[in-house]
Amino acid sequence: MKPTDIGVPEYFHKVVDCQWACPAHTPVPEYIRLIAAGRYDDAYMVNWHSNVFPGILGRTCDRPCEPACRRGRVEENNGEKPEPVAICRLKRVAADNKGDVKARMPKAAAKKNGKRIACIGAGPASLTVARDLAPLGYHVTVFDQDPRAGGMIWSQIPRFRLPMEVIDEEVGYILDLGVEFKGGTKIGSMKKLLAEDYDAIFVGSGAPRGRDLDIPGRKEAAKNIHIGIDWLSSVSFGHTDRIGKRVIVLGGGNTAMDCCRSSKRLGGEDVKVIVRSGxxxxxxxxxxxxDAQHEGIPILNYLVPKTFEHENGKLTGMTFEKVKAVRDEKGRRSLLPTGExxxxxxxxxxxxxVGQENAFPWIERDAGIQFDQHGMPVVDMVTMQSTQAKVFFGGDSAFGPKNIIWAVAHGHDAAIxxxxxxxGEDLKERPSPIVNLSSxxxxxxxWSYDNAISPDERYKVPWKDKTITLKNIKVEVELGFDPATGFKEAQRCLNCDVQTVFADRLCIECDACVDICPMDCISFTRNGEEADLRGRLNAPARNPTQDLYVSGELKTGRVMVKDEDVCLHCGLCAERCPTGAWDMQKFLLDLTHAGHGCRTPQRKAA
Ligand SMILES: Cc1cc2nc3c(=O)[nH]c(=O)nc-3n(C[C@H](O)[C@H](O)[C@H](O)COP(=O)(O)OP(=O)(O)OC[C@H]3O[C@@H](n4cnc5c(N)ncnc54)[C@H](O)[C@@H]3O)c2cc1C
Ligand code: SF4
Ligand code: SF4
Known part of the structure; x- marks a missing residue:
């Protein structure tokens, strides 16, 4: 193998598993250390800079970082119950315990630059575009048909998971940047909007249509059959505050979970979730x-809806066919009736x-924006640009329903x-991240970081007593970690951003690092092709998604090969090395957002 070029930002970025997996590339271990140090304001600002909604995401994020977390991998090898660091809920510790951070927020631009941007929809994607562009002097107007800003964050996610104050605070930081919000304004025509001569338009209108279920009895019993997302928004708007005693929720996604838990709080006594799959x-x-099961809601699987039954226009029940999952020889799964x-x-x-769809009834098909055969706009995955040069898409409207953190990531990309x-620049030329490597x-x-490995298992976020939470839909269920537990959970982080950096010229091949490494990550061996090398290291490197760090040729003709997969970043190799060939260096990577740093001439001059 060729010697590893650690100067390429992606190399060490990939070692920081959580940051690599986060769509907004939040510097996770950096904020976790700040939380451990009690520096909550700083931890909050690190988050705010990259993911815009730390308090909201600290309660609701889909957490793509956690399955990637190294702690889970390492515990898988060593412990009974492998669990990643509670990255998401630690974010909330920063948000809950910070002081007043208003003074640390960017200021509204003193002078506007004369360019007008329209954002359609006030969800997290549009709000991120507004946050990135308003301080640069752009006049950003955000339109939403709803009276409040926040999009599905407030219209769909129930208050028992996300209190209104948290939304108001974090949406407020953005609107305070001089962003114009026009609530209660539905945009009915893209052509008309284009005629208003905005310099750019960002479509962040989400995926607003819930799928229906067209089976016998649907029309006759319509009064008591509700589309989940419409019903949830009607609850959020305060238009619905009751439901029948016996409720069936159809579907196995997060919307179904919010529907059943909301029903339990609005009069549902016998609430059950029924799902086709396992x-x-x-x-x-x-x-x-x-969470749903903790609230006494049964989940029944492998039942396919057949009919809605009704009497005199009133729903009386539902019938389901029992199915089982069967796999064919290619491993494809299908659901077949059991015959019971x-x-x-x-x-x-x-x-x-049972699912959400995109709908763009307000975008005329001859407005210069191309749509594909599924009715989705054709959008460049890197630039977020549509086929009409000044129209951009992001969040759920771009590629279908995802989640808040993806909406934020799209918003940053579209703002750039x-x-x-x-x-007047080439959109395809994307800015490099800002990277810093320091001993x-x-x-x-x-070391300036705490390198002792905590043996603790993941701490559980406490819940408020359900006799209280089930009585009031606005009472938050999760209490969040207190600072002491937050500290202990933070200590479980392995500091994957503190990198093992190897200097070939200092190595005397004494093997001291090989002897001390608790994970057998390091080998000195003759070079070879990757597949061959992986098989003959001191501990075979079986995870091909994690790189091998290979040195240049050493004096004996061998190379140092380190498997990045299960390294604990404990620094014992660097402590033991007599010549300082190993060093532990903190790798801090921040994405470049819209602004001077992302412009080409600026970077070429630097
Ligand atoms: C029940 C439910 C629970 C969820 N829970 C979570 C969760 O816990 N964590 C998570 O990460 N994600 C969750 N999601 C997904 C998440 O809410 C969305 O992925 C995210 O909000 C998408 O953001 P967005 O900016 O694309 O648009 P949205 O948040 O969907 O906002 C779009 C906005 O555009 C407005 N709009 C649409 N058309 C027009 C128009 N023509 N004129 C004016 N305004 C318009 C809408 O009113 C809406 O306010 C959940 C979704 C649902 C349905
Ligand atoms: S151990 Fe810490 S730094 Fe490593 S992946 Fe998990 S949260 Fe991120
Ligand atoms: S930091 Fe060094 S000693 Fe510790 S696990 Fe990683 S390679 Fe081994």
Whole structure:
């Protein structure tokens, strides 16, 4: 293998598993250390800079970082119950315990630059575009048909998961940047909007249509059959505050979980979730299923809806066919009837939460924006630009329903593109991240980070007593970690951003690092092709998604090969090395957002 070029930002970025997996590339271990140090304001600002909504995401993020977390991998090898660091809920510790951070927020631009941007929809994607562009002097107007800004963050996510004050605070930081918000304004025509001569338009209108279920009885019993997302927004708007005693929720995703838990709080006594697929295959996150079950809501699997039954226009029940999952020789799964008798459940109301679709009735098909055969706009995945040069898409409207953190990531990318477009630059030339690598050495056995490995298992976020939470839909269920537990959970982080950096020229091949490494990560061996090398290291490197760090040729003709996969970043190799060939260096990577840093001439001059 060729010697590893650690100067390429992606190399060490990939070692920081959580940051690599986060769509907004939040510097996770950096903020976790700040939380451990009690520096909550700083931890909050690190988050705010990259993911814009730390308090909201600290309660609701889909957490793509956690399955990637090294702690889970390392515990898988060593412990009974492998669990990643509670990255998401630690974010909330920073948000809950910070002081007043208003003074640290960017200021509204003193002078506008004369360019006008329209954002359609006030969800997290548009709000991110507004946050990135308003301080640069752009006049950003955000339109939403709803009276409040926040999009599905406030219209769909129930208050028992996300209190209104948290939304108001974080949406407020953005609107305070001089962003113009026009609530209660539905945009009915893209052509008309284009005629208003905005310099750029960002479409962040989400995926607003819930799928229906067209089976016998649907029309006749319509009064008691509700589309899940419409029903949830009606609850958020305060238009709905009751539901029947016996409720069936159809669907296995997070919307179904919010529907059933909301029903329990609005008069539902016998609430059940019924799903076509098996429990493990359900789209809902494991923690959402756990929360619903904790509230006494049964989840029934492998039941396919057949009919809605009704009497005199009133829903009386539903019948389901029992199915089982069968795999063909290619491993493809299908659901086949078991042949057992159908199952019937009585009910007063049904909430249909079987998926979401995009809908753009307000974008005329001759407005210069190309749509594909599925009715989705053709959008460049890097620049977020549509086929009409000044129209950009992001969040759920771009590629279908995802989540908040993806909406934020798209918003940052679109803001960069808009800023470049309006400065006459090539949108395809994307800005490099800002990277810093600095030694953490303070003494022979002393580092500026805490390198002891905590043996603790993941701490559980406490819940408020359900006799209280089930009575009031606005009472938040999760209490969040207190600072002491937050500290202990933060200590579980392995500081994957503190990198093992190897200097070939200092190595005397004494093997001291090989002997001390608790994970057998390091080998000195003759070079070879990657597949061959992986098989003959001291501990075979079996995870091909993690790189091998290979040195140049050493004096004996061998090379140093380190498997990045299960390194604990404990620094013992660097402590033991007699010549300082190993050093522990902190790698800090921040994405470049819209502004001077992302413009090409600026970077070429630097
Ligand atoms: C029940 C439910 C629970 C969810 N829970 C989570 C969760 O816990 N964590 C998570 O990460 N994600 C969750 N999601 C997904 C998340 O809410 C979305 O992925 C995210 O909000 C998408 O952001 P966005 O900016 O694309 O648009 P949205 O948040 O969908 O906002 C779009 C806005 O555009 C407005 N709009 C649409 N058309 C027009 C128009 N023509 N004129 C004016 N305004 C218009 C809409 O009113 C809406 O306010 C959930 C979704 C649902 C349905
Ligand atoms: S151990 Fe810490 S730095 Fe490493 S992946 Fe997990 S949260 Fe990120
Ligand atoms: S930091 Fe060094 S000693 Fe510790 S696990 Fe990683 S390679 Fe081994």
């Amino acid at each position: 429990f493990e295959e359900m789209k809902a996150s494991p923690w959402e299923k756990e 008798p159908d199952q019937r459940f009585e009910c007063d109301d049904v909430l249909v939460a 593109s808009i800023d470049k477009l309006l400065n 953490q050495k303070m003494g022979i056995h002393e």
